[in-house]
Amino acid sequence: MNPRALAAWSLSGITVALASGNPVYRALVVLCSINVLVALRRPNVSLRGLAIALVIAGLIAVTVTTLASHTGDHAFLVLPAAIPVVGGALTVEAALFGASSGLGIAAAVLAAAPLSLVLLPNSLVDALPRALARTGAAIGTALNLIPGIARSATEIRDAQRMRGWRPRRVREWPDLAVPVVLTALEGSITLAEAMEARGYGSGARTHYSDMVWRGADIAVCAVAPAAAVAFVGLRIVGVIADWYPFPDLSVPPINTFGVACCLALATPALVWRR
Amino acid sequence: MIRPLIRVMLAMPVLATGIGAASSIARVGPAAPACARAASVHHAGLLVEHGDGQVIRRCVGFGTPTVTALALLQASGLEVGTSSYGGVLGTAVCQIDNEPAAYPPGCFTASGSYWVLFVSRAGGAWVNSDLGASSVTLAAGDDIGFRYDSQTGADPPPPPPAGTCPVATPPPARTQTPAVRAASAPRATSQTQATPPSPAATPPPTATPTGGVLGLATPAASAASVGSSPRPGAPPGISPGLLLAAVGAGGLIGLLSVRTLRRPRA
Numbered sequence: 001m002n003p004r005a006l007a008a009w010s011l012s013g014i015t016v017a018l019a020s021g022n023p024v025y026r027a028l029v030v031l032c033s034i035n036v037l038v039a040l041r042r043p044n045v046s047l048r049g050l051a052i053a054l055v056i057a058g059l060i061a062v063t064v065t066t067l068a069s070h071t072g073d074h075a076f077l078v079l080p081a082a083i084p085v086v087g088g089a090l091t092v093e094a095a096l097f098g099a100s101s102g103l104g105i106a107a108a109v110l111a112a113a114p115l116s117l118v119l120l121p122n123s124l125v126d127a128l129p130r131a132l133a134r135t136g137a138a139i140g141t142a143l144n145l146i147p148g149i150a151r152s153a154t155e156i157r158d159a160q161r162m163r164g165w166r167p168r169r170v171r172e173w174p175d176l177a178v179p180v181v182l183t184a185l186e187g188s189i190t191l192a193e194a195m196e197a198r199g200y201g202s203g204a205r206t207h208y209s210d211m212v213w214r215g216a217d218i219a220v221c222a223v224a225p226a227a228a229v230a231f232v233g234l235r236i237v238g239v240i241a242d243w244y245p246f247p248d249l250s251v252p253p254i255n256t257f258g259v260a261c262c263l264a265l266a267t268p269a270l271v272w273r274r
Numbered sequence: 275m276i277r278p279l280i281r282v283m284l285a286m287p288v289l290a291t292g293i294g295a296a297s298s299i300a301r302v303g304p305a306a307p308a309c310a311r312a313a314s315v316h317h318a319g320l321l322v323e324h325g326d327g328q329v330i331r332r333c334v335g336f337g338t339p340t341v342t343a344l345a346l347l348q349a350s351g352l353e354v355g356t357s358s359y360g361g362v363l364g365t366a367v368c369q370i371d372n373e374p375a376a377y378p379p380g381c382f383t384a385s386g387s388y389w390v391l392f393v394s395r396a397g398g399a400w401v402n403s404d405l406g407a408s409s410v411t412l413a414a415g416d417d418i419g420f421r422y423d424s425q426t427g428a429d430p431p432p433p434p435p436a437g438t439c440p441v442a443t444p445p446p447a448r449t450q451t452p453a454v455r456a457a458s459a460p461r462a463t464s465q466t467q468a469t470p471p472s473p474a475a476t477p478p479p480t481a482t483p484t485g486g487v488l489g490l491a492t493p494a495a496s497a498a499s500v501g502s503s504p505r506p507g508a509p510p511g512i513s514p515g516l517l518l519a520a521v522g523a524g525g526l527i528g529l530l531s532v533r534t535l536r537r538p539r540a
Contacts, residue, residue, distance in 0.1 A: 024519055031526040038533050071339060238398070246339070246413070254515035263522040269529065 003127035013111025028262035033110035058102030065098030316414035319438030400431035
């Protein structure tokens with residue numbers, strides 16, 4: 001499969017998932033994305049961690065919205081008003097709105113997940129436009145500092161403990177912080193030298209193999225963005241309606257064309273094979 | 275060294291998407307439009323078109339989740355005269371802003387003009403209301419329009435409600451709209467007991483625009499709520515969109531099941 005086609009599909013899925021607050025469309029995007037992940041994920045790639053993270057995110061969305069929003073006609077619990085923020089009526093409408101928000105988060109994350117769970121990292125880097133290659137590398141390097149510092153801090157803390165270091169007061173923490181900072185600086189210099197040794201910044205990058213566009217890739221790259229554009233267009237003109245459960249519960253409005261746009265996102269699962 | 279870097283870079287879209295989507299959690303309720311009367315929690319627009327074409331626009335705030343059209347009209351500060359239809363039809367609006375200058379106890383004359391009630395849900399198009407002003411329930415972002423129009427001929431809607439209450443975020447989507455004309459009701463009035471056309475005799479609105487705690491005040495919506503009542507005369511059945519969504523979801527779940535079963539275990 002072509003990485004750029006998959007990136008176009010991911011962008012389309014995210015667009016559809018976030019263009020409307022209607023849980024029906026979001027649920028369809030979730031189903032399409034799960035199908036793509038299950039069908040095309042790399043061997044030995046587990047979806048368990050992603051699933052757990054999404055369930056937690058969904059539960060947080062439902063909990064926060066239910067506790068913070070006291071709008072709605074159907075109250076199932078009334079907390080004392082003296083409690084800050086959460087005090088008041090907890091409503092079914094707010095819980096459902098939170099569930100819809102959680103579904104939107106799940107749909108967007110699942111649409112983006114194939115970029116890391118289906119493609120090999122180097123394939124995606126190769127697929128970046130030439131103008132974004134340096135920017136992507138710089139941002140990736142900057143983000144890599146965070147887990148790098150965390151690993152370094154753990155190692156140095158263990159090493160200090162083996163030497164008998166037992167921090168009891170805040171003033172003893174520099175014993176850990178100073179080596180961590182120095183190690184991070186040293187790692188940055190090492191990384192810069194390594195990148196320079198590999199020719200970073202010396203000119204245009206060459207590729208061992210060119211990206212091939214097959215019929216299935218073209219189909220995915222044509223159908224998914226077209227579906228996203230159509231969905232957003234129908235949303236703008238009002239054919240596809242948003243959904244709010246406030247102030248009273250209502251069934252989400254479902255439009256045939258909106259459903260068709262969502263189902264078109266299942267194209268990769270049908271035309272691509274791993 | 276490069277491989278973790280690439281992995282982190284690949285995680286960027288996921289991270290960005292997660293943050294962006296998570297920000298939607300902050301939208302935990304219907305946002306209040308930025309209206310002139312910003313002190314209230316919710317706002318709805320009122321548009322009155324007189325017989326001479328003069329248009330009055332008011333953005334009216336209210337504290338309860340929903341409010342009746344009559345309460346909104348009375349809260350606007352405009353002069354209002356009403357008469358009861360009786361039953362679920364509610365209250366007829368006989369006089370707004372001193373037009374007409376006088377009206378009979380039954381509100382309607384045999385001929386002449388009357389106030390036609392239009393409702394716009396969430397910035398949508400005007401739709402004639404089939405209920406009286408006291409039975410039409412409004413939510414934040416809705417608009418009501420009154421047009422003084424002849425009893426004969428068509429009832430053209432008033433000017434579009436856009437701009438009456440600037441809306442910052444999309445208001446709650448309301449699916450059902452009344453289809454039947456509101457005050458085709460001279461017939462109804464002839465069968466109901468009219469009240470004197472004095473503001474003091476006006477039945478009190480079921481929801482008053484007072485400040486309150488969201489979700490705690492009992493809304494005025496009844497079984498005849500415009501937002502939840504089925505469209506009169508609409509044929510029963512499953513909508514094509516729902517059918518397609520059900521079939522599509524079933525197909526995707528089936529495909530997922532097949533792929534899961536066929537995938538070799540590691």
